[in-house]
Structure formats: C-alpha cells, structure tokens
Amino acid sequence: MRDITLGQFVAGDSFIHKLDPRTKIGMMILYIVMTFLVKKIYFLAIPFAYLVIELILSGISLRYILNALKPIRFLLIFMFLLNLLFTKGEHVWLDLGFWQLTGEAVLQSCFLAVRIILLVAGASMLTLTTSPIALTDGIERLFAPLKIFHFPAHELAMMMTIALRFVPTLMDESEKIRSAQMSRGADFESGNVFRRVKSMIPILIPLFVSSFRKADELAIAMESRCYHGGEGRTRMHQLKFRLADLLAILITLTFVAVLIVLLVLFK
Amino acid sequence: MSVVINHLTFAYTQGGKPLEPTLVDLDFTIEEGSFLGIIGHTGSGKSTFVRHLNGLLPCEKGAVVVDGHDLSVKAERKTVRSLVGMVFQYPEYQLFADTVFEDVAFGPRNMKLDEAEVKNRVQNAMTLVGLDPERFSARSPFDLSGGERRRAAIAGVLAMHPKYLVLDEPMAGLDPLGRREILALLEKLRTESGCTIIMISHSMDDIANHATKVLVLEKGRVCMYDTPQNVFARAEELQKIGLSVPAVTKLCIEMNRRGASVPASICTREAFLNWIREEKKHA
Amino acid sequence: MIRFDNVTFQYEKAFSPALSDICLEIRQGEFVAIVGHNGSGKSTLAKHINGLLLPVKGTVSVCGMPTSDEENILKIRQKVGMAFQNPDNQLVTTVVEEDVAFGPENLGVDPDEIRARVDEALASVGMTDYATFAVHHLSGGQKQRIAIAGILALKPQVLVLDEASAMLDPSGRAELLETIEKLHREGMTVVMVTQYMEETTGCDRVIVMKGGRIVLEGTPAEVFRHTDILLDSNLVPPETVAVRDALKEMGYALSDDVLTANRLAEELCPLL
Structure with a gap:
C-alpha cells in the first residue's frame, strides 16, 4: 500500500535500465512515430520487432507488459467491434443483409487493435525501466x-x-x-x-x-532552504550521455529509416 | 464486563504473503473501570493492538471479546464500535464538517439516534471537553486553536457514549496546559461516568500518575502487565528495551546508587514526598 | 550575531500583536532555548530570524544584515538554517541524499561540491547508511535528522529549530537532541523553540515568552528558580525540578542549579 508510485518501475541493472532517461524518452517518441507512420498491419512488424528487442534487453518479464494492457482491455474490445461494424469494404465474407462482414473490416480492426497494444506496451516500457525520479530529471532537462x-x-x-x-x-x-x-x-x-x-x-x-x-x-x-525557482539552480546528479545512449539512439533511428524505406518501396 | 484478549496473534500481509507477526499471543483481560496505560517504543505493536479493540483489524488468530461481543463475528463489529470509542493520534486532523456541532454529531447520527437525543449528546460532550456549546456550536472546526480542535475531535468520540475509550497519544503536540486539560478530562470520565480508559502514551510521568494498570509491549509480545508501581519497579528491564522511566523513579535509582534505600515501587512525586516525610519522622 | 531591536509583529486580522517590543541578542556559538505555551509568540519570533516573517516595527539583523532588505534574504537564509515541527512536511524529494542536496542546488553550487557537502552533512547527523533510502521509510526522528542534514549542506552558522521535536517519540527526541548538542559543541549557534522544559536543561540560556513578550531570561538554573513565573506562563517545570522545589519547601537546603536526577540525588542523600 505504501509503495504505490506513479507508473510501475521495476528496478534492474540491464542495458535499457542504465540508459539516460532522456535517451529513453527520445526512443519512446521515435517508437510512437514509427507506429503512427504505418498504415498497413504487416508493417507493424517493424515496431513490434523493436519492442521485442527492447523487452529482451531490459530483462522485464512479459507479465508486466500484460498487466499494463489489462486496464485497456475493454477499450480494445470496444474499438475492435466498432471497426468491425462500421468499416465498409469489397471483399464480403459474410452477408446478413442489413450488415456485411468484409475482409477490409477484419483487417482494419486488427490493425487498430494491434497498434494500440504496441503503443501502450511501448510507453509502459519507459515507465517500467525508468525510476520516477530519473524520469522527472529527464523531462526537466529535455524540455529545458x-x-x-x-x-x-x-x-x-x-x-x-x-x-x-x-x-x-x-x-x-x-x-x-x-x-x-x-x-x-x-x-x-x-x-x-x-x-x-x-x-x-x-x-x-x-x-x-x-x-x-x-x-x-x-x-x-x-x-x-533558499529555494527561489529554477533560476541559477544546479543539480547534484548530472545526467551523462554515454556511448550506450548513442548506440541506442542509432539503433532506433535505423529502425525508423528501414521502416520509411519499406513504406516508400511498397506504397 | 470487560475486554478479553484471548491468544491474539496478528500479522500484516504484503503482496498476499504474511509478514513477521506484529502481535504475538496477547492474552489478558482489561477490567471495566480501569485506566490502562500502554507503553512500548515505536513499532512494538501498540497501535496495531488498539486497532483490534473495535475490529478495525480482523482477528485471525485468537479473539477479542468486548462485553461478551466477539469481534471475529462480523455482525458484532457495529455494536462494538458504539461501545469502544477510538481517539487516534492528532484526532483534529479528522474534523470535516462545517460546524463543530455537525462534526460532533457525526458519530451519534451514524448510530441512528433521533435528533433530540443527538442534540442532547452533542451539547453534553462539548460541555464535558470544555467547549461551551453556545459559543462553539456554530463555529467552523477549522477556525479553532490547536487545543480546542483536539478537544472538539475528542467530543466527537465522547458523544457516542463509549464504555471504553481508547486513546493513541492524546496529548502529542499539545503544550503543557493542553496536556493537563486532557488528563483532567480523562480522570473525570473515569471517576464520574465509570468509563474505562485505555491510553497509549510516551509520557511515563503521566502513566505513573494516572494509570491503574500498565501494559508494556515489546516486539508484539506482552512484556509486563501490572500496576504502575510494580512495572516501574522493574526499571532496569524497561531501560534494557529502550523505554524510559518516570522522573521520580530515575531519582530513586540515583539515590539508591548512593546508598539510600528508597522502595522500588515509588514512581510518583506524591509517593516520594510521603516516603521522605516518613523517613524524617523516624530519624 | 542575531539582533532584535524593538521588534513588534502583528498577523493580519489579529487583534493583538504576536510580538511586542522584543529586544534580544544571540551571540555566536550560544545555545538558546525559547519556551512558551501555544500562541506565546515563540514560533513567530523564530520565523523572524531568517526573514520568513518581517517585523512591523523595529529591525531584525543577522551578522549586521537587516532581514527587511530583500537583497540580503538569500544570504541570511544560507547563514540561518531552519527546521520545523512536522518531519513529513519539510522534505522535498523521495530519496534521502537528493533531499539533502536540495539547498545547495538552489544556491547553484557546483555538482562535485554538492556531493561532498551531502556526504559530510549525512555523516554529521549519523545517517550516511541511509543516503539512498526512500524518505517515507524512515522514522520521525530519522526524518528530522535528514531535515537537519539538508540545512547543514547550506553551511549555516545558526540552526533554528521551530518545535522540531514536538511530533517525535522519546527515542526520536533523544536522537534529535543528541544531534543538536553535538553540532553545538562543534561551534554551531543554536536557537531551539520548544514546549518541553526538560529539553532546556543543557542550554546556555533560556528565554520564556508569554503573550508576545519575554517574561523571563537566564541560565536554566536561574529560570527554574522562578516556578511561579513559569506556571503563570502556562509552563510546567521538569518533574525533577518540581520535586526539588517540594523538598526545599520541606526545609531541605538544595541549590538552584540542581536540575537533573543525578545532581538532586547527590545533594539530597547526605541530608537524609
């Protein structure tokens, strides 16, 4: 009861845990951009692969990700059904007269559901691997x-x-x-x-x-204690951008580049 | 009638697993009309123990029986809560209503009493704690001074007419005058209304002067349960578990170290001065 | 070091002044206790020392700098550290060492220097082992020691404690008092506001306040000679002193500087 914090941080010592919080925020932003660039379900394989790699590197158990998805399960089902009902298409799989189940509708519903799952899972990767304090520090310095x-x-x-x-x-x-x-x-x-x-x-x-x-x-x-706003304030813990951070950003950017190339090629 | 604690053991749980037990095999009876002082340092289980007296925490092993009502029966809890009044630490932090009257009336109204009886009880309780109903009824509890707020909160419990009044450090943070007022109130409740007082306190002087029985808790176990004279006579043991003793007891120890022979049971100023007088007579 | 010259202060909407015409000087290295009942003005007085409150009339100055001058305020607050009553409501961050660093961070101190100051401050209050603990896992006494470490990291010359022990249990109070006495021995000027008369027996000077005025001032022995004034100020002398007074009334010749059980036993035993 006493240890509830915002988000759920799982302490660890992995490659991902040790990254600078700013790097992780940047990675998450790029990851979100990736999922939004994609308009076809099979291209979601790229952000999915990225997420899997991140998950493996972080050593976070899949259980935590599933826990993070639990609160949105009803929203997911609702969105899925809504799209199934109202998406029009040509490939009719089932005709009930007043309503037709089309291949496009199934594909579109699956696409949206998977995208939401990927987004929430990706965002929870940030809070799972970054302590709230580090996150706060990262936000402050990133937006400075x-x-x-x-x-x-x-x-x-x-x-x-x-x-x-x-x-x-x-x-x-x-x-x-x-x-x-x-x-x-x-x-x-x-x-x-x-x-x-x-x-x-x-x-x-x-x-x-x-x-x-x-x-x-x-x-x-x-x-x-002499607090007078952020003006002229220093911090004891300096955030340090290390080689690992550079590597992480480069890998992420590579994923984005590959995705863009694929999107252009298979337009 | 009495409060019977029967082999009570309790452990908090964390993430579904029980932790080290906070209370271990407590087994004793609190007699009606007594003034029980509970001492023990932070983490000894004092607050956890008193939370069992009105069923705020469940009795998993053992039982707490108040006037024949067994608290392990869920249906009995409501009855017991009107018998056992609870004054928590810093009770003024629980005030919430627009006026002192409404706040004090909260308990009686929850007991589903009729409005005339509620009014009667609220006014009596306010008078008892020294808040004149005429002057204070319509005032906001948040405008009162610290000591007045504390007394208003206590009135809220007294208005339920508890037979047993449990107080967790009721004098904490008050100035000497405020402390004296609360102690006088407790004495009055006990002698005039026959209310049983169960008080957790860190002030050994207050315990020595007011309690009729003292319960010493250590690591969730009963370490001593006896009269203040007999408890404080075992000063060395108390100090060993990190508790202090009344100022007079301290003085007696120092004197005995210098060859005097003050009886170990002396723990109040009055008793000490009487002893001195006796000694003088004999000399 | 600290001077109050004819200081009067009245809260807005109050009918009478909280402080009237206070003159006071606190010298470097002194250990001063300010006692009084609730509403006697003792906390108001303490809050004047670092400019949290400014006098309506008169001046308060710290090392010659008047608190009324806006430009001095950061310098004064760096020189005069202040700890408050509720241990929970004065710690800002979740982790112990980050909280201790809060003050020097505000002053823009260099990160390496902050690190050094934090380590030193934590060692000074004996909390080095708790540097990376979460604040809410600590006991009240430990929290107050962290609050004091947070002040020490500002390298102050004066430590003001505004009823810092009021919410602690006896062991927490003893812990805190021990820490303060150690700092005082190392040269810190200490001003301690308290309701517990027994905490003042080791001080250099006790100031008794009532109704916004100083009614009694002197060494603990001098102050505890005037039980009548203390009772009239709604204060209760320590139990040992009360026993001593009762014995004196019975005709035992005991000296005024008898304030502890040890000393009382020492003087009483030969008389029996």
Whole structure:
C-alpha cells in the first residue's frame, strides 16, 4: 500500500535500465512515430520487432507488459467491434443483409487493435525501466531549452518530484482518517453509488485540508532552504550521455529509416 | 464486563504473503473501570493492538471479546464500535464538517439516534471537553486553536457514549496546559461516568500518575502487565528495551546508587514526598 | 550575531500583536532555548530570524544584515538554517541524499561540491547508511535528522529549530537532541523553540515568552528558580525540578542549579 508510485518501475541493472532517461524518452517518441507512420498491419512488424528487442534487453518479464494492457482491455474490445461494424469494404465474407462482414473490416480492426497494444506496451516500457525520479530529471532537462518560449520545464518537474514524495504520505493519512471515521460508525461499504460517494466526504475533506496544510508548510520549508525557482539552480546528479545512449539512439533511428524505406518501396 | 484478549496473534500481509507477526499471543483481560496505560517504543505493536479493540483489524488468530461481543463475528463489529470509542493520534486532523456541532454529531447520527437525543449528546460532550456549546456550536472546526480542535475531535468520540475509550497519544503536540486539560478530562470520565480508559502514551510521568494498570509491549509480545508501581519497579528491564522511566523513579535509582534505600515501587512525586516525610519522622 | 531591536509583529486580522517590543541578542556559538505555551509568540519570533516573517516595527539583523532588505534574504537564509515541527512536511524529494542536496542546488553550487557537502552533512547527523533510502521509510526522528542534514549542506552558522521535536517519540527526541548538542559543541549557534522544559536543561540560556513578550531570561538554573513565573506562563517545570522545589519547601537546603536526577540525588542523600 505504501509503495504505490506513479507508473510501475521495476528496478534492474540491464542495458535499457542504465540508459539516460532522456535517451529513453527520445526512443519512446521515435517508437510512437514509427507506429503512427504505418498504415498497413504487416508493417507493424517493424515496431513490434523493436519492442521485442527492447523487452529482451531490459530483462522485464512479459507479465508486466500484460498487466499494463489489462486496464485497456475493454477499450480494445470496444474499438475492435466498432471497426468491425462500421468499416465498409469489397471483399464480403459474410452477408446478413442489413450488415456485411468484409475482409477490409477484419483487417482494419486488427490493425487498430494491434497498434494500440504496441503503443501502450511501448510507453509502459519507459515507465517500467525508468525510476520516477530519473524520469522527472529527464523531462526537466529535455524540455529545458523550451524555457525561452516560457515553457515551465523546471516547475513541472518540481511538481512531479513533490507529488512523488507525498503520494505515500497521503496514502497513509487517508488510511488513518478512514479508520477514525469508521470508529465513529461511518459505513463505506454498503448503499448505492450515490450514498457511497457521499460517505467519502468525511475522508476527502480532512485529506484536502491536510494537503493544503502540507503544501503551506512545505513552501515555507523550501523557502527557508533558499529555494527561489529554477533560476541559477544546479543539480547534484548530472545526467551523462554515454556511448550506450548513442548506440541506442542509432539503433532506433535505423529502425525508423528501414521502416520509411519499406513504406516508400511498397506504397 | 470487560475486554478479553484471548491468544491474539496478528500479522500484516504484503503482496498476499504474511509478514513477521506484529502481535504475538496477547492474552489478558482489561477490567471495566480501569485506566490502562500502554507503553512500548515505536513499532512494538501498540497501535496495531488498539486497532483490534473495535475490529478495525480482523482477528485471525485468537479473539477479542468486548462485553461478551466477539469481534471475529462480523455482525458484532457495529455494536462494538458504539461501545469502544477510538481517539487516534492528532484526532483534529479528522474534523470535516462545517460546524463543530455537525462534526460532533457525526458519530451519534451514524448510530441512528433521533435528533433530540443527538442534540442532547452533542451539547453534553462539548460541555464535558470544555467547549461551551453556545459559543462553539456554530463555529467552523477549522477556525479553532490547536487545543480546542483536539478537544472538539475528542467530543466527537465522547458523544457516542463509549464504555471504553481508547486513546493513541492524546496529548502529542499539545503544550503543557493542553496536556493537563486532557488528563483532567480523562480522570473525570473515569471517576464520574465509570468509563474505562485505555491510553497509549510516551509520557511515563503521566502513566505513573494516572494509570491503574500498565501494559508494556515489546516486539508484539506482552512484556509486563501490572500496576504502575510494580512495572516501574522493574526499571532496569524497561531501560534494557529502550523505554524510559518516570522522573521520580530515575531519582530513586540515583539515590539508591548512593546508598539510600528508597522502595522500588515509588514512581510518583506524591509517593516520594510521603516516603521522605516518613523517613524524617523516624530519624 | 542575531539582533532584535524593538521588534513588534502583528498577523493580519489579529487583534493583538504576536510580538511586542522584543529586544534580544544571540551571540555566536550560544545555545538558546525559547519556551512558551501555544500562541506565546515563540514560533513567530523564530520565523523572524531568517526573514520568513518581517517585523512591523523595529529591525531584525543577522551578522549586521537587516532581514527587511530583500537583497540580503538569500544570504541570511544560507547563514540561518531552519527546521520545523512536522518531519513529513519539510522534505522535498523521495530519496534521502537528493533531499539533502536540495539547498545547495538552489544556491547553484557546483555538482562535485554538492556531493561532498551531502556526504559530510549525512555523516554529521549519523545517517550516511541511509543516503539512498526512500524518505517515507524512515522514522520521525530519522526524518528530522535528514531535515537537519539538508540545512547543514547550506553551511549555516545558526540552526533554528521551530518545535522540531514536538511530533517525535522519546527515542526520536533523544536522537534529535543528541544531534543538536553535538553540532553545538562543534561551534554551531543554536536557537531551539520548544514546549518541553526538560529539553532546556543543557542550554546556555533560556528565554520564556508569554503573550508576545519575554517574561523571563537566564541560565536554566536561574529560570527554574522562578516556578511561579513559569506556571503563570502556562509552563510546567521538569518533574525533577518540581520535586526539588517540594523538598526545599520541606526545609531541605538544595541549590538552584540542581536540575537533573543525578545532581538532586547527590545533594539530597547526605541530608537524609
């Protein structure tokens, strides 16, 4: 209960784990570009191959990827059926009069479903192999050049850092408040949806009040420790772009190039 | 009637697997009308233990029976929760309603009492903790001072008329005046309403002065369960497990080290001064 | 080192001032305890030392720099480190060493230098082994020591503790007090705001506050001679001192600097 963090990080020592978070963010962006460039199902083999290689190199068990896909299973089925129902085509496989099942519809439904699976699996590879702290660091530094356009890279990263820090604290606190209200006879388990939502008020209000107080006290503590925004700030842990990072980016770019060539050749 | 703890063992689980047990074979009876002080350092299982007294944690091995209601029976929990009031650490952090009245009324309303009875109980509870109902009923709990908020939260538990009042460090973070007020309230509840008090505290002086029985927990086991005089007489053992002793006990140890013969059972200022007077008479 | 000259402060919407006409000087290397009941103004006073609050009247200056001058504020906060009551609400990041690095990072210190300062600060509070731990796995006392390490990494000259022990259990409190006493021995100026009178017995000077004013000031022995003023300020003297006073009333001649069980036993035994 106390160790829930945003995303699910699996600590490890693999080639992928050791990459600079910026590299991994870049890899994910290129991977997403790949899946979106593809318009035909068989070309998805290229990003799929990339994902498999990444998975093997990371040593992450396939179970984690399947877990990441679990929450979207209903969305997947829904999208699949929707496309099956409404995609028109010429190769009729089954004719019910009011509706025809076409080969195009099957192909299109499969294509979209596989693409979503690949996207979610790829994105979860990033959070599975990168600790939230490293991810925050990566985001801050990757977006730092955008500061000239007033993009609040530092503020965003600081918000993420604080959120990560306080998730376990607030979880503990909500558990305590819940116990206390249950001791006063509160019932969170019975009644219809409306009643249950209403019964959460005695938990939510103290939690909000406490979060505000925490925010207030934290702000004072940060100020006392000379915090004055991102201006002129340094970091103890410097991110280092190593040979492995270069290699990873080059391999990814090769995949993109191969895909583009294939797409042009088989247009 | 009493609270019977019968061979209670409990372990938290993590990822479906049980961890090292937090409570091991607790077996004793808390008599009605007593003032039980629970001591033990952080992680000794004190808070886990008191959570069993009103069924917030399930009894998997052993049983907790409050006035004949066995808490392992799920249907009994609701009854027991109106018998056993729980004041958690920093209870003021659980205040939520718009007014003090509404907050204190939360418990009684959950007990499905009629509105006249709710009002009656809320006003009594507020008076008991020293918050004048006329002045405080309509105020927001968030506008009160720290000490007042604490007392408002305690009133919310008292309004349920618990026979057993369990408090987890009720004086933490209060100033000396606030501490004294809470202790006086607890004494009053016990002597006037016959309420049984079960209090976790780190203040050995408070325990020595107020408790009638002391439970010492160490690594989830009962290390001692006796009167404060007998518990603090075993000062050396307490210090060995990292607990402190009342200031007077400390003084007596120092004196005995210098050749005096102060009885080991003396742990309060009153008892010590009486002993001095006796000594003077004999001298 | 720190000077309060006729400082008055009133919170917005408050009916009476939280501090009235405070004059105070804290010398380098001193260990000062400020005690008082809730609302006596002791925390308000502490928050003036590093410019978190600015006086309405009068001036507060640190090493000659007035806190009211905006330009001094970063320099003052670097010189005066401050730890607060709730151990949870002052740690910023998830990992111990990153949190300790937070202060020097804000000052733009060179990464290698930060590393060195973090290691030194953690060693100084005895938490080196916990450098890569997650903050929320620590006990309250450990969290407070990390908060102090975070301040030490700024290389301050004054350490202000605003009821930093109030939420800790006795062993956590002992841990913290030990750390503070060690830092003081190494030359740190310490200002400790507390409600626990027994924590003040080892201080150089105790300042008692009531209603925004200083009502009593002196060495612990001097302050604990005035039990009446303490009780009138809603404070309770340590139990040992209360026993000593009761014995004195019974006619035992005990000296005023008897504040601990050890000393009391030493003086009492020969009299029996």
